[in-house]
Amino acid sequence: MKPAHLALAVLVAAVWGVNFTVVEIGLGHFPPLLFSALRFLVAAFPAVFFVGRPKVAWKWIVAVGLVLGVAKFGLLFVGMDAGMPAGLSSLVLQIQSVFTAVIAFAVLGERPTRVRVLGMAVALAGIAVAAVDEGASGPLGAFALVIAAAACWGASNVLTRKASPPDALNFMVWVSTIPVLPLLALSLLTEGPSRDLAALRGLDWQGAGTVVYVAWVTTVFGFGAWGRLLHRHPASTVAPFSLLVPVFGMTSAALFLGESVSGLRWCAAALLVGGVALASLAPARTAARPPARPAVRPARRTAAVRPAVQPAAQPVVQPASRPAAQPAIHPAVQPEETTSTLVHPVDVPAPGRTGAGS
DSSP: OOHHHHHHHHHHHHHHHHHHHHHHHHTTTSOHHHHHHHHHHHHHTTGGGTSOSOSSOHHHHHHHIIIIIIIIHHHHHHHHHTTOOHHHHHHHGGGHHHHHHHHHHHHHOOOOOHHHHHHHHHHHHHHHHHHHHHHHHSOHHHHHHHHHHHHHHHHHHHHHHHHOOSOHHHHHHHHHTSSHHHHHHHHHHHTOHHHHHHHHHTOOHHHHHHHHIIIIIIIIIIHHHHHHHHHHSOHHHHGGGGGGHHHHHHHHHHHHSOOOOOHHHHHHHHHHHHHHHHHHHHHHHHHTSGGGGGGGHHHHHHHHHHHHHHHHHHHHHGGGGSOTTTTTHHHHHHHHHHHHHHHHHHHTHHHHHHHHHO
C-alpha cells in the first residue's frame, strides 16, 4: 500500500472513530431518530444528483437502507441517547464482525475456519467484560441496544455482499435515500412532533455542524474513500484498519467528552480488538492456499507436446524404401518440420509466466 493510501486508511478510521463523539454532541441538540433522519437526508441530497443512476438492483438498495439506515443507526442513536457512552459504543459496535460471520454462515453457507471461530470467541469474551463494566456504571438496556445495532450492521454487511456494488459511493448515497422517511415517521410517532419542531427551531451552528459531519464527512467521504481503497487493494489489506476505529473513538471521547476509561474497559478493548483481528485476518490465510494450481498446467502442456513429437519419427522410416536420390531431399525437409514442432514448447511457458506475474 502506498503511503498516501496508508494515510487515507488511517484518516477514514479516525473520521469514523471521532464520529461517535460528534453523535454524542448532536444528541444534545436533536432527538435520536430525528438526528438519524437528518443525517441520511443531508447525505443523500444533493449528492444523489451527481453520482449517477444506481448500479445495483433496487431491492438491494431498499434492503440495505432499511437494515443499515433505519435499524442499525436508529438503534445506535437511541442507545447512545439512553446513556451508552460514545467511546464504549465505538468499541462494542465492532462485534458486528462476529454477527457478520454467523449470518454469512446461516445465509450464504460460508463456513468459518477454526482460527476465525477462536477470534469470535475472544471478541465475545471482550463483550462480556464490557457488559460487566457497563453494568457497574451505566444502563444495560442501552448496552443491549448497541449490541442489537451491531447485529443489524452484520446483516447489512451480508446484504451488501450479495448486492456486490461496483461503486461504494454511488451505492451508499442511494442507500441514504431510503431511511429518511421511515426514520421521520418513527420520530413523529415515538419522539413527538413538538419535540422535533423544538429541535429544528433551536438549531444552532453546533447542531448543524454535527449533522454535516455525520452526513458528509462520515458517510459520503468515509464510505467513498473506503470503497476506493477496497477497489485498489485486497480486502485483507484494508479491513484491519477498521480496528483503529475504537482507538480513535475512545480517545476522542476521553479528550472532548471527558469519558473515563476503567481498567475493565481497557481489558474489554484488548479482548475485543484482538478477537476481531483474528476473525478478520483468518480468511486471508486460508485464501492464500489456491496459488498451487498453476503448477499442474505445465505438466498438461508438456503431455500435449508429446503427440507432436511422435509423428516426426514416422516419416523418417518411410524414405528408407525409396531411391537413393530422394533421401537427400527428405532429411533436409525433416529437420525443418521438427523445428516447427519445437516452437510450441517455447511458446507454452510464456503465458504461464505472465499469469504468475499478474
